[in-house]
Amino acid sequence: MLDHxxxxxxxxxxxxxxxxxxxxxxxxxxxxxxxDCIGLVGHNGAGKSTLVNLINGGLAxxxxxxxxxxxxxxxxxxxRSVFQExxxxxxxxxxxxxxxxxxxxxxxxxxxxxRAEIRASLDTLFPGHNIDxxxxxxxxxxxxxxxxxxxxxxxxxxxxxxxxxxDEPTSSLDQGIADQLLTHIKRFCASGGxxxxxxxxxxxxxxxxxxxxxxxxxxxxxxRGSGEFTRQGLVDAMGHVAPETIEESGPKGDYGPExxxxxxxxxxxxxxxxxxxxxxxxxxxxxxxxxxLSRSSAWQSSKSPEVVFVAGDRPRDGVLPLxxxxxxxxxSVLQQTAKRGFVNRLAETAVAADWKTRIGIRTxxxxxxxxxxxxxxxxxxxxxxxxxxxxxxxxMDDPMRGVDVGTKQxxxxxxxxxxxxxxxxxxxSTETEEVCQCDRVFVFRxxxxxxxxxxxxxxEEKILGASFEMQEAS
Amino acid sequence: MNFLARxxxxxxxxxxxxxxxxxxxxQPRAMSxxxxxxLFNLAVPIALATIAQMMIIMVNDIDLSLxxxxxxxxxxxxxxxxxxxxxxxxxxxALILSYAALGAIIHALELPAIVVTLGMSFVWGGLALFxxxxxxxxxxxxxxxxxxxxxxxxxxxxxAAVIISIVTHLLIIRSxxxxxxxxxxxxxxxxxxxxxxxxxxxxLAYGLAGLFGVLAGMALVGLATSAxxxxxxxxxxxxxxxxxxxxxxxxxxKVSPTGAVIGALTLTLAASFLSFMxxxxxxxxxxxxxxxxxxxxxxxxxxxxxxxx
Numbered sequence: 001m002l003d004h005x006x007x008x009x010x011x012x013x014x015x016x017x018x019x020x021x022x023x024x025x026x027x028x029x030x031x032x033x034x035x036d037c038i039g040l041v042g043h044n045g046a047g048k049s050t051l052v053n054l055i056n057g058g059l060a061x062x063x064x065x066x067x068x069x070x071x072x073x074x075x076x077x078x079x080r081s082v083f084q085e086x087x088x089x090x091x092x093x094x095x096x097x098x099x100x101x102x103x104x105x106x107x108x109x110x111x112x113x114x115r116a117e118i119r120a121s122l123d124t125l126f127p128g129h130n131i132d133x134x135x136x137x138x139x140x141x142x143x144x145x146x147x148x149x150x151x152x153x154x155x156x157x158x159x160x161x162x163x164x165x166x167d168e169p170t171s172s173l174d175q176g177i178a179d180q181l182l183t184h185i186k187r188f189c190a191s192g193g194x195x196x197x198x199x200x201x202x203x204x205x206x207x208x209x210x211x212x213x214x215x216x217x218x219x220x221x222x223x224r225g226s227g228e229f230t231r232q233g234l235v236d237a238m239g240h241v242a243p244e245t246i247e248e249s250g251p252k253g254d255y256g257p258e259x260x261x262x263x264x265x266x267x268x269x270x271x272x273x274x275x276x277x278x279x280x281x282x283x284x285x286x287x288x289x290x291x292x293l294s295r296s297s298a299w300q301s302s303k304s305p306e307v308v309f310v311a312g313d314r315p316r317d318g319v320l321p322l323x324x325x326x327x328x329x330x331x332s333v334l335q336q337t338a339k340r341g342f343v344n345r346l347a348e349t350a351v352a353a354d355w356k357t358r359i360g361i362r363t364x365x366x367x368x369x370x371x372x373x374x375x376x377x378x379x380x381x382x383x384x385x386x387x388x389x390x391x392x393x394x395x396m397d398d399p400m401r402g403v404d405v406g407t408k409q410x411x412x413x414x415x416x417x418x419x420x421x422x423x424x425x426x427x428x429s430t431e432t433e434e435v436c437q438c439d440r441v442f443v444f445r446x447x448x449x450x451x452x453x454x455x456x457x458x459x460e461e462k463i464l465g466a467s468f469e470m471q472e473a474s
Numbered sequence: 475m476n477f478l479a480r481x482x483x484x485x486x487x488x489x490x491x492x493x494x495x496x497x498x499x500x501q502p503r504a505m506s507x508x509x510x511x512x513l514f515n516l517a518v519p520i521a522l523a524t525i526a527q528m529m530i531i532m533v534n535d536i537d538l539s540l541x542x543x544x545x546x547x548x549x550x551x552x553x554x555x556x557x558x559x560x561x562x563x564x565x566x567x568a569l570i571l572s573y574a575a576l577g578a579i580i581h582a583l584e585l586p587a588i589v590v591t592l593g594m595s596f597v598w599g600g601l602a603l604f605x606x607x608x609x610x611x612x613x614x615x616x617x618x619x620x621x622x623x624x625x626x627x628x629x630x631x632x633x634a635a636v637i638i639s640i641v642t643h644l645l646i647i648r649s650x651x652x653x654x655x656x657x658x659x660x661x662x663x664x665x666x667x668x669x670x671x672x673x674x675x676x677x678l679a680y681g682l683a684g685l686f687g688v689l690a691g692m693a694l695v696g697l698a699t700s701a702x703x704x705x706x707x708x709x710x711x712x713x714x715x716x717x718x719x720x721x722x723x724x725x726x727x728k729v730s731p732t733g734a735v736i737g738a739l740t741l742t743l744a745a746s747f748l749s750f751m752x753x754x755x756x757x758x759x760x761x762x763x764x765x766x767x768x769x770x771x772x773x774x775x776x777x778x779x780x781x782x783x
Contacts, residue, residue: 089660
């Protein structure tokens with residue numbers, strides 16, 4: 001393929017991984033050499049995470065083999081991964097987290113070395129980052145944690161990073177930080193390192209990668225240089241036909257009465273989709289949480305809730321990890337279908353089966369544990385949970401993290417349809433493309449609303465303009 | 475984050491100071507070398523047991539067998555270690571190793587620690603009864619001397635508490651291995667991904683708990699001069715309370731060794747304080763519980779304020 005004279009780092013020959021009857025990965029051959037920047041795309045459950053886990057040694061292949069050019073294990077070969085679900089130790093400081101993955105760091109004074117190394121790595125990747133190496137990770141925002149994780153991935157850690165696998169690294173980063181990361185990836189590959197970059201944002205894939213691999217149902221369906229793909233071609237290869245432009249739909253400007261308005265200036269009318277935008281961490285999530293808590297009782301759940309919440313931070317405030325998919329969906333409707341305080345099992349099962357098909361959750365049986373689903377499908381379950389309830393107001397806190405393009409289109413359509421039926425949506429997103437789906441957008445800056453945009457005014461330039469201090473958008 | 479949330483050690487220190495001030499107010503004569511020694515004498519074994527419990531809580535487990543284990547260690551100390559020191563030492567070593575093995579088994583078979591340790595508490599209790607069916611035995615002379623030593627300036631109990639907290643702070647908070655151990659509590663998966671063997675780390679944490687449990691039993695015999703199979707049964711709950719009072723949390727690997735020692739001191743002092751108040755012994759346990767709830771409520775309120783601001 002590309003320059004094979006440069007050093008190979010890892011070679012997969014016909015590697016497959018089965019979980020029981022599920023063929024998560026069905027025979028993939030792949031070789032990665034220094035200088036490669038591979039974009040890995042595919043819809044949710046296509047096997048991306050499994051492939052990553054095979055390469056980094058997290059899983060052993062069911063058949064086929066994986067060879068590293070240096071050493072026997074991924075760690076020795078200099079293969080590092082940055083995971084989609086944040087995997088730092090929240091109780092440790094930033095520097096201590098580096099120590100966890102740097103076992104050569106020993107003896108008195110290791111702390112100083114660790115601090116210097118992580119600081120250097122953060123400074124190279126994200127100039128002007130403002131992260132204290134002695135801060136405990138759970139005092140950092142999600143974006144900052146992701147930055148730390150990426151910085152640990154690229155840090156030398158005693159040897160040298162040769163291949164860094166980034167699984168959805170930009171999903172919780174805002175545009176400016178994401179650009180810094182993309183710049184660094186290009187620099188890293190130019191100096192002989194290799195990167196496997198997984199993203200649902202095709203623009204990023206085209207920007208950084210020199211080769212694109214498309215996975216579908218556990219198989220590689222296309223592998224070409226990135227110049228040979230078009231955006232549409234890539235989406236087609238993944239198996240979803242996404243519309244080029246968003247169709248004008250919905251009765252714009254034709255809403256019911258105002259549902260709420262807060263002292264901060266946030267307001268929405270019935271049937272309206274209201275977006276919250278701005279740079280990540282500027283008070284959008286807090287505004288949503290405040291609104292949600294003020295409209296729901298802390299003491300008891302109501303038969304007809306006023307508001308439901310779709311969480312973006314799945315492990316923290318979304319998924320009930322020990323429960324089945326069915327129970328994760330039905331928890332929001334238990335109260336509405338209950339008879340004399342007992343769970344109505346028939347209704348529960350019907351709701352789960354209904355939403356499994358309506359939102360397309362990829363599972364054979366809704367009784368499977370929720371953690372058997374991929375991240376994007378778990379997110380679909382959370383959508384189903386919210387939409388299954390009768391609440392007229394739906395609050396969504398960056399709900400599309402780690403959701404693939406096809407699912408996004410489905411969810412957009414579903415939200416639009418529900419809005420027409422009279423539900424009101426409040427939608428915070430870090431992705432401008434999603435915010436452009438909304439009828440009205442509030443842009444946040446420093447915990448205040450800096451602009452309110454409607455209709456044709458909702459454009460990327462106007463949102464960005466209002467997000468930054470320099471230009472005042474009105 | 476506010477000041478209190480960031481410096482979790484402040485609340486335990488304040489609780490201890492308030493309780494100490496109240497005790498001195500009720501009984502000014504306690505404000506002396508001898509008085510302090512009397513007040514805190516029994517705190518040394520409790521502090522050691524609290525550290526042992528902290529090691530387990532640090533890796534997201536809980537140990538319900540600690541009281542029985544400390545009793546067993548005390549029985550071995552008062553019999554074998556006194557009569558045949560080599561054999562006694564070997565038995566104590568075997569106890570520590572069996573604790574480490576327990577940690578490995580709990581991790582390997584994914585058993586809930588709460589059930590396994592509850593079961594083991596009967597094993598330890600039975601062994602202790604087997605060794606010492608009725609109260610008796612004798613403390614080895616050197617241990618007695620060590621526990622009744624009179625260092626200059628500060629009484630033994632205070633000096634020992636400071637030493638314990640410094641040593642465990644270095645071990646758990648400052649050292650690299652201690653950091654990885656806390657990492658197991660925070661996110662075991664990421665520790666495993668980084669190439670560590672979590673089973674060994676868990677065994678190590680449990681082994682350390684065994685070591686400090688044995689030390690607690692020995693210290694207790696040194697103070698009490700004899701042992702009894704039920705001598706330390708209440709240590710199980712005292713040690714858990716001590717860890718939590720000291721700013722630790724049940725999950726997430728958030729522990730503080732210094733806080734745990736301070737928590738143990740606070741609990742010991744609470745008992746003396748209630749005696750000074752001439753409270754009937756019938757009420758004392760309830761009152762001790764009330765003090766505990768008070769401190770924990772204060773902590774919850776402060777940490778919640780920390781989140782809001």
